[in-house]
Amino acid sequence: MSFFGFGQSAELELVLSDAESRRRAEHKTEEGKKEKYFLFYDGETVSGRVTLTLKHPNKRLEHQGIKVEFIGQIELYYDRGNHHEFVSLVKDLARPGEFTQSQTFDFEFTHVEKPYESYTGQNVKLRYFLRATVSRRLNDVVKEMDIVVHTLSTYPELNSSIKMEVGIEDCLHIEFEYNKSKYHLKDVIVGKIYFLLVRIKIKHMEIDIIKRETTGTGPNVYHENDTIAKYEIMDGAPVRGESIPIRLFLAGYELTPTMRDINKKFSVRYYLNLVLIDEEERRYFKQQEVVLWRKGDIVRKSMSHQAAIASQRFEGTSSYAEARTPSQPAENNSRQ
Amino acid sequence: MAETVADTRRLISKPQNLNDAYGPPSNFLEIDVSNPQTVGVGRGRFTTYEIRVKTNLPIFKLKESTVRRRYSDFEWLRSELERESKVVVPPLPGKALLRQLPFRGDDGIFDDSFIEERKQGLEQFINKVAGHPLAQNERCLHMFLQDEVIDKSYTPSKIRHA
Numbered sequence: 001m002s003f004f005g006f007g008q009s010a011e012l013e014l015v016l017s018d019a020e021s022r023r024r025a026e027h028k029t030e031e032g033k034k035e036k037y038f039l040f041y042d043g044e045t046v047s048g049r050v051t052l053t054l055k056h057p058n059k060r061l062e063h064q065g066i067k068v069e070f071i072g073q074i075e076l077y078y079d080r081g082n083h084h085e086f087v088s089l090v091k092d093l094a095r096p097g098e099f100t101q102s103q104t105f106d107f108e109f110t111h112v113e114k115p116y117e118s119y120t121g122q123n124v125k126l127r128y129f130l131r132a133t134v135s136r137r138l139n140d141v142v143k144e145m146d147i148v149v150h151t152l153s154t155y156p157e158l159n160s161s162i163k164m165e166v167g168i169e170d171c172l173h174i175e176f177e178y179n180k181s182k183y184h185l186k187d188v189i190v191g192k193i194y195f196l197l198v199r200i201k202i203k204h205m206e207i208d209i210i211k212r213e214t215t216g217t218g219p220n221v222y223h224e225n226d227t228i229a230k231y232e233i234m235d236g237a238p239v240r241g242e243s244i245p246i247r248l249f250l251a252g253y254e255l256t257p258t259m260r261d262i263n264k265k266f267s268v269r270y271y272l273n274l275v276l277i278d279e280e281e282r283r284y285f286k287q288q289e290v291v292l293w294r295k296g297d298i299v300r301k302s303m304s305h306q307a308a309i310a311s312q313r314f315e316g317t318s319s320y321a322e323a324r325t326p327s328q329p330a331e332n333n334s335r336q
Numbered sequence: 337m338a339e340t341v342a343d344t345r346r347l348i349s350k351p352q353n354l355n356d357a358y359g360p361p362s363n364f365l366e367i368d369v370s371n372p373q374t375v376g377v378g379r380g381r382f383t384t385y386e387i388r389v390k391t392n393l394p395i396f397k398l399k400e401s402t403v404r405r406r407y408s409d410f411e412w413l414r415s416e417l418e419r420e421s422k423v424v425v426p427p428l429p430g431k432a433l434l435r436q437l438p439f440r441g442d443d444g445i446f447d448d449s450f451i452e453e454r455k456q457g458l459e460q461f462i463n464k465v466a467g468h469p470l471a472q473n474e475r476c477l478h479m480f481l482q483d484e485v486i487d488k489s490y491t492p493s494k495i496r497h498a
Contacts, residue, residue: 170395171469177347188342192349199363199393200469237363241356243349280464 008059010099012132012143014068016048017106027148028120028254037148040114040128046070046147047108050093050132054102064135066094070109072116072149074265075125076215086263087113087128096135116262117151117294122224123215124266151257152296156182165196166286173197176274176286178246184295185255191246193274195238201279205234207246208273209253210287215266228270229253250292257294365391367466367481369459372451373404382406383446385455387462389481395472395495401482407431409486410458413465416476420492423471426464429457 016022016038025039040046050068054061072087089112093105119126128149134141159180167173173196178189193205209229216222229252234244259268270292276284371386384404391399410428417425432454435444445451465471466481475493479486 168469171472179347188344190344190347192347194349198361201363201365201467237361239356239361241350241352243352245346247344247346278467280467282468 008061009055010061010134010141011053011055012134012141013051013053014048014130014132014143014145015051016046019048025148025150027118030120030125037146040112040147040149041152042114042149043111044114045108045110046112046130047106048130050105050107050143052099052103052105052134054099057101061099061134062136063094063098064096064137065092066105066132066134067092068105068107068130068132070112070128070130072114072128073126074263075127076265077123077125078215084263084265086115093132114149115151116149117257117259118148119256119259119262119268121213121266121268122226123213123222126262126266150294153184153257153293154296155184156293162288162290164286164288167197168284171197171199172276172284174276176288178272178288178290180290182291182293183250184293185257186251186295189246189248189250189272189290193233193244193246195240195242195244198237198239200282200284202237203277203279204232204236205238205244205274205276206230206232207248208275209248209250209255210271210273211255212269212271213266214269217264227273228255255292258291360392362392365389365393365396365463365467367459367462369455369462372455374446381446382408383451385458387481389466393472396482397478398482403481403484405480405486407454407458409480410461412486412488413476413480414461416492417465417471417474420476421470421474423465423468425471426461428461429454 019038023039024036026034026036028034050066052061052066068091070087070089071085074084074086076082076084089109091107091109093107114128116126118128127146129144129146131145132143159182161177161179162181163175163177165173165175175194175196176191177194178191180187180189183189189207208227208231211226211228213224213226214221215224229248231248233246238244255270256268258270259266261267269289271287271289274286274288278284366389368388369385370388372383374381374383376382384406387403387405389396389398389401407428414425414428417423432445432450435447435450437444443450462481466477471477473494473496475490475495478495479490
């Protein structure tokens with residue numbers, strides 16, 4: 001960072017004030033590695049300290065100001081130059097001047113709005129981070145710290161089952177049913193496939209979970225499909241009147257909540273694809289969207305006051321105690 | 337307090353009718369290509385194969401039928417299906433043009449092992465094609481399988497199940 005080895009150079013360090021107590025969550029990086037980052041929710045305060053360390057203790061550091069920013073931004077991989085910032089907060093820590101020794105600055109961003117969940121995908125990334133900057137004439141000293149944000153929801157009031165009859169006329173008629181249309185990330189898909197007419201030779205049947213990431217707008221819309229899971233539910237030839245059960249545990253797969261038109265920049269949607277394969281490897285399929293949402297963990301008594309405020313901002317929850325209420329029985333009252 | 341455990345009990349379904357469960361399946365379709373016979377003399381010779389269909393699919397007019405077809409009839413069927421339907425038609429076994437050249441050491445296209453290989457290829461082809469729901473709607477397939485004679489000047493059309 002120094003020019004031709006002369007002059008003072010400095011290092012910045014960012015530390016959160018609740019680094020000891022705050023939970024960390026795993027998040028995949030762009031390269032596909034899993035790393036842990038501090039976990040924040042919407043409305044939580046982000047506070048900590050910036051430490052400026054001078055490399056050469058006897059030299060002065062001239063600077064044009066020191067600041068710390070909290071940024072939430074969307075990066076489209078095909079357009080890296082343009083970051084779309086949807087949250088941008090700044091706190092000035094020091095006015096232009098000079099330092100002769102290392103220093104520490106405290107900062108606090110109170111009740112920061114974090115409207116979207118952190119997301120790293122195939123063509124787009126949404127991230128939140130703190131950035132401390134020492135402005136200088138030639139080159140700034142910058143330090144960034146990424147955090148991860150999860151968006152939580154509570155059990156939706158309306159969660160009807162999906163039930164549909166599909167087929168090819170005179171060849172194959174099935175009725176498929178999934179117990180819900182909205183599933184949380186650790187939920188179980190319970191369903192069944194009922195065969196009304198089978199005039200083809202089916203070899204096996206599977207259900208796939210497909211993630212579709214959509215970026216761009218208008219004529220430049222790009223869909224990236226990724227098959228997250230393939231789960232065989234039937235091996236062999238069914239006949240009329242046969243009912244095949246489905247029980248698919250979502251916790252075993254890498255899923256994110258459904259993200260619709262985030263900041264008008266991208267969407268992440270999930271589909272269940274029911275696939276039947278016949279003896280000649282011909283595939284018959286029916287795709288159906290499901291909405292995925294993230295459920296908050298059990299609220300512990302020792303939960304921090306900040307998180308209590310955050311939980312009050314969840315949809316449909318008026319106090320944190322309500323988040324502990326067990327779910328309502330399913331609307332589908334055809335259970336025995 | 338324990339978290340609510342998801343209800344993973346099976347959804348209610350209608351009990352299956354025993355006739356459906358133990359009766360013959362509605363997808364029965366078997367086509368055999370067998371009994372190759374060479375007809376004619378000299379350079380006008382050609383081989384025909386017996387095509388026997390056994391099925392309970394309502395779209396086939398006859399539940400059992402037998403016809404004789406030659407390789408060029410299969411070629412005709414393939415080109416009709418490619419033109420008239422959206423089916424990706426599988427390939428036929430080879431045309432074996434080299435075998436039709438004179439002065440070969442073997443019997444050329446009337447060689448027993450060649451005929452046997454071709455017969456198996458034709459059987460695979462016709463079963464694959466006849467089982468395709470879209471191909472089953474084509475008049476040319478039904479004419480090929482169940483009409484005594486193929487009328488090559490027919491009008492292509494789609495069959496609708498009665």
